[in-house]
Amino acid sequence: MxxxxxxxxxxxxxxxxxxxxxxxxxxxxxxxxxxxxxxxxxxxxxxxxxxxxxxxxxxxxxxxxGLTLFELGSAYVRHDRLHELFRREAAAFVAVHNEVVQLAVLDGAQIVYIAREDAARPVRLVSDLGSRLPAHCCALGKALLASMDDSGVCALLPTRLEPITERTVTRRADFLKQLDEVRRSGLACEREEVSSGLTCFAAFIGVTMLGKRVALSTSLPLERLDARREKQIAVSIVGMASRIGEALRSTSR
CATH class of the missing domain: 1.10.10.10 (Winged helix-like DNA-binding domain superfamily/Winged helix DNA-binding domain)
Incomplete structure (x- = not known):
């Protein structure tokens, strides 16, 4: 504008x-x-x-x-049944895995966190509600951008991507290769690209009837991850996103 x-x-x-x-x-x-x-x-x-x-x-x-702004802003996740569906699925995930679940939308070249279900144990996060991250550096952003074609992604991102940590991918060509893998597997991940010692797994939910492009993720310290647990969490994240997406689509039919 x-x-x-x-x-x-x-x-x-x-x-x-x-x-x-x-x-x-x-x-x-x-x-x-x-x-x-x-x-x-x-x-x-x-x-x-x-x-x-x-x-x-x-x-x-x-x-x-003020409180009124919080009330008005909360309406964003009440529409589309998105908040209701996320809470139900996220609570079940936390009960099994005891890890946080986050919900985010794509806004230009950034992701915005709009909901979170916390685990019983603490983990350092940057995902306060309303906070933003560059989409290229986080698993949520990769999941969201992978739902677009390469031309759409290139229209959003600069050729040189700004690093957040030393592990952040900075070449657009390399990033596009990562998105191809996300499209094939349905799972996006990053390790220490946002914060040292943290890994994140994310999956695309879909586009709601009001046009929100949404995805969910979990973040956890690398010290709590082994090959068996990684597979369990990856399967759970993809399944959770699929169920929410299907429920959203059924409400718009």
Whole structure:
């Protein structure tokens, strides 16, 4: 979308919320003014209006994202029965394997995490809801991009891919070879391409009736993985994605 069609008030709201969503704690009005370039008078009017609607909340001497935004955003995964189906399947997976399950959508050249079912034991993750990763470096992104043809993938990705770790694939030609393998096997995986010591397995679910291209994954430390367990988890991930995809397709018939 070009700036020609921007509504100034909505752009200001978007800028404020972007700053708050990236912050680890409350953000002062002065910091918001610096980050957004708004005048103090305009900023305070916007903050007051957003606070009254509970889109943001005042905490100590700053602002955070508000409860209303959480409620509105949660509607994204309630549509298409996606949330219901994911929770049911993910809970069953966690009961058997005791590993986390994550759900993500493709947004341009990035994936966005939209749901997660946690295991009983901790694992360090970057998959907070709403967080993003470059699609080329993670198993979820590979599963999602493999559902497209190479021309569509090349239209999204640059020739040189930005590394996240030293194991991230950076040549587009090499990445396209990986996608071919994902298409053949139905399983995407990565080892330490996002975080040292972690591996991830993912499978494509499908495109929902509202046009969401979705996939799911599990992440676990390499120290908890051997050949037998890898096969069990891979089969479970592919089966889980297939069942959710079939259920989604049946609701749209």
């Amino acid at each position: 070009t700036d020609l069609y921007d509504v100034p008030a909505l752009k200001r709201v978007h800028d404020i919320l972007n700053v708050l969503s990236d912050a680890a704690g409350p953000v002062r009005a002065s910091a918001l003014a610096d980050a957004t370039g708004m005048s103090r008078s305009t900023l305070y009017l916007m903050l007051d209006s957003l606070e009254r609607r509970h889109w943001i909340e005042k905490r100590s001497d700053g602002y955070i994202i």
